[in-house]
Amino acid sequence: MPEGHTLHRLANDLNAAFADHVVAVSSPQGRFVEGAALVDGQLWHGAQAHGKHLFCAFAGEMWVHIHLGLIGSLRFGPPGPPVGQVRLRLATDDVVADLRGPQFCALITDDERRLLESRLGPDPLDPAADPEPARRRISRSSRSIGALLMDQTVLAGVGNVYRAEVLFRQRINPETPGRKLKPSSWRAIWADLVDLMPYGVADNRIDTVRPEHTPEEMGRPPRVDDHGGEVYVYRRDQQPCHVCGAMIRTKIVEGRNLFWCGRCQRRS
DNA sequence: GTAGGATGCTAAC
DNA sequence: TTAGCCTCCTACG
Numbered sequence: 087m088p089e090g091h092t093l094h095r096l097a098n099d100l101n102a103a104f105a106d107h108v109v110a111v112s113s114p115q116g117r118f119v120e121g122a123a124l125v126d127g128q129l130w131h132g133a134q135a136h137g138k139h140l141f142c143a144f145a146g147e148m149w150v151h152i153h154l155g156l157i158g159s160l161r162f163g164p165p166g167p168p169v170g171q172v173r174l175r176l177a178t179d180d181v182v183a184d185l186r187g188p189q190f191c192a193l194i195t196d197d198e199r200r201l202l203e204s205r206l207g208p209d210p211l212d213p214a215a216d217p218e219p220a221r222r223r224i225s226r227s228s229r230s231i232g233a234l235l236m237d238q239t240v241l242a243g244v245g246n247v248y249r250a251e252v253l254f255r256q257r258i259n260p261e262t263p264g265r266k267l268k269p270s271s272w273r274a275i276w277a278d279l280v281d282l283m284p285y286g287v288a289d290n291r292i293d294t295v296r297p298e299h300t301p302e303e304m305g306r307p308p309r310v311d312d313h314g315g316e317v318y319v320y321r322r323d324q325q326p327c328h329v330c331g332a333m334i335r336t337k338i339v340e341g342r343n344l345f346w347c348g349r350c351q352r353r354s
Numbered sequence: 355g356t357a358g359g360a361t362g363c364t365a366a367c
Numbered sequence: 368t369t370a371g372c373c374t375c376c377t378a379c380g
Contacts, residue, residue, distance in 0.1 A: 091361095155372065187374045190363090
């Protein structure tokens with residue numbers, strides 16, 4: 087689940103559920119007991135996301151910093167005994183939010199939060215984000231654009247699905263070195279992410295095959311596939327490209343499976 | 355029922 | 368480079 091859109095969605099959902107409520111904070115699993123005790127029983131101060139990082143505010147400029155990692159989840163449900171290893175529970179009389187299997191969950195100061203965020207690249211889901219630092223990093227790098235898009239210090243929030251899909255949508259060869267990427271290609275990648283990722287927040291899933299996009303822009307409309315028609319290339323290796331029919335290819339880039347169409351994606 | 359992989363990233367080799 | 372988080376889902380028998 088967790089690319090940037092998931093964390094922004096969770097921040098929204100937490101704020102909707104807990105605004106104007108006193109929130110009980112606990113760690114049923116036992117691995118966040120001290121931190122939980124320090125922020126237990128306060129009026130909700132708000133949550134915010136930057137890339138894949140989630141920050142929940144508490145009194146005294148303290149924050150609970152959550153990163154889901156690959157297998158973490160934060161789910162809402164009715165009050166009741168915790169199921170499984172619940173690292174963190176936020177609760178009112180009406181609703182609980184249970185955090186399981188996170189990469190980390192820690193109490194941090196405001197200085198620590200600012201330092202952490204200063205190391206993240208611009209987030210396409212942040213309306214105030216300035217893409218210029220990302221452009222500069224990419225334009226000076228010999229690493230491939232397929233690798234650079236996964237680097238959270240370059241761009242925050244893009245994960246393996248958005249990486250593959252935005253490169254397909256813009257017909258860009260993932261192996262293009264950053265410094266050989268055309269300025270127009272970078273502008274197109276950023277604009278497309280700004281356009282696309284809010285749908286992920288609203289729908290709580292990644293749909294890159296949008297009815298809003300015309301065939302002229304995106305190529306021939308795709309046939310619906312096993313994923314319900316939401317993606318062009320992600321996890322579609324050995325299946326025909328929705329646009330040209332060539333077999334989708336895969337290889338490991340930055341430790342993760344990258345999927346692309348070798349025929350459609352020839353731009354640099 | 356069981357195994358294996360994954361929308362991520364860190365720390366310890 | 369590899370184990371780890373210890374969840375969730377799918378494929379397979």
